[in-house]
């Protein structure tokens with residue numbers, strides 16, 4: 001059962017696997033991996049039972065995600081083998097492998113040479129409350145500035161990805177009226193996923209976060225970097241709870257790419 005590259009025709013089966021794990025990704029998310037990256041996996045009777053996705057970015061690194069093994073096939077080193085193939089692919093492309101690990105994933109990644117960079121927490125909570133003064137809806141004219149701000153914070157330019165998020169949910173995209181900062185959100189399978197949120201100052205990030213949560217309806221997920229303790233406290237006051245933790249890790253490297261002092265909410269563990 002050696003992992004191989006999967007064809008896009010298997011997208012529905014991949015989505016069934018991530019849904020089985022309770023994850024939030026949609027068919028649109030999986031189509032990004034098939035369209036702009038590579039999906040590896042093990043297929044049994046036409047159904048993916050293990051997957052992993054590799055998405056090269058232009059900042060000298062590449063993202064690994066969707067590392068998933070169906071419960072009945074766990075503990076047989078499928079996760080490790082898929083990771084090894086992802087590492088080979090990124091080595092071929094000359095990119096440093098980076099990922100956001102769940103605690104289960106961390107046990108697989110550490111022995112393979114991944115090192116911790118910083119922690120993130122997925123907060124889950126209720127939406128609503130309206131949009132505060134000081135932010136406005138993002139328009140097409142704001143996209144270039146948002147892409148540049150994201151590149152500084154994240155370490156790679158992601159125009160296609162961010163443009164795709166904006167296209168999926170333009171009503172959830174905001175920028176600061178004065179200053180550099182933006183927030184995007186996209187519908188997920190379970191909840192609206194807020195992120196990325198990039199700003200230069202914590203008070204600006206707070207306004208953008210308030211706007212994104214205030215505009216949303218239904219449940220919301222967001223992956224906040226752990227250094228932003230006052231934002232975490234604000235989320236708790238609003239009734240948000242911690243759902244899980246993630247650890248950003250890079251292969252053989254401790255220093256984060258980009259500038260984490262500008263990165264508040266990540267795009268999600270599948271995209272970084």
Ligand SMILES: CC(C)(COP(=O)(O)OP(=O)(O)OC[C@H]1O[C@@H](n2cnc3c(N)ncnc32)[C@H](O)[C@@H]1OP(=O)(O)O)[C@@H](O)C(=O)NCCC(=O)NCCS
Pocket residue numbers: 021066067068069070073074075076077078079080081100101102103104105106107108
């Ligand atoms: C994480 C996951 C992909 C691992 O897949 P897997 O095929 O079961 O992992 P492997 O068999 O390759 O395990 C590799 C090592 O990690 C250890 N390990 C894996 N999961 C573990 C767990 N939950 N608890 C303790 N050790 C674990 C294994 O014992 C093994 O160690 P060994 O080499 O000393 O035997 C799988 O458990 C899974 O799909 N979990 C839910 C989704 C998830 O969290 N994915 C990670 C996203 S970052």
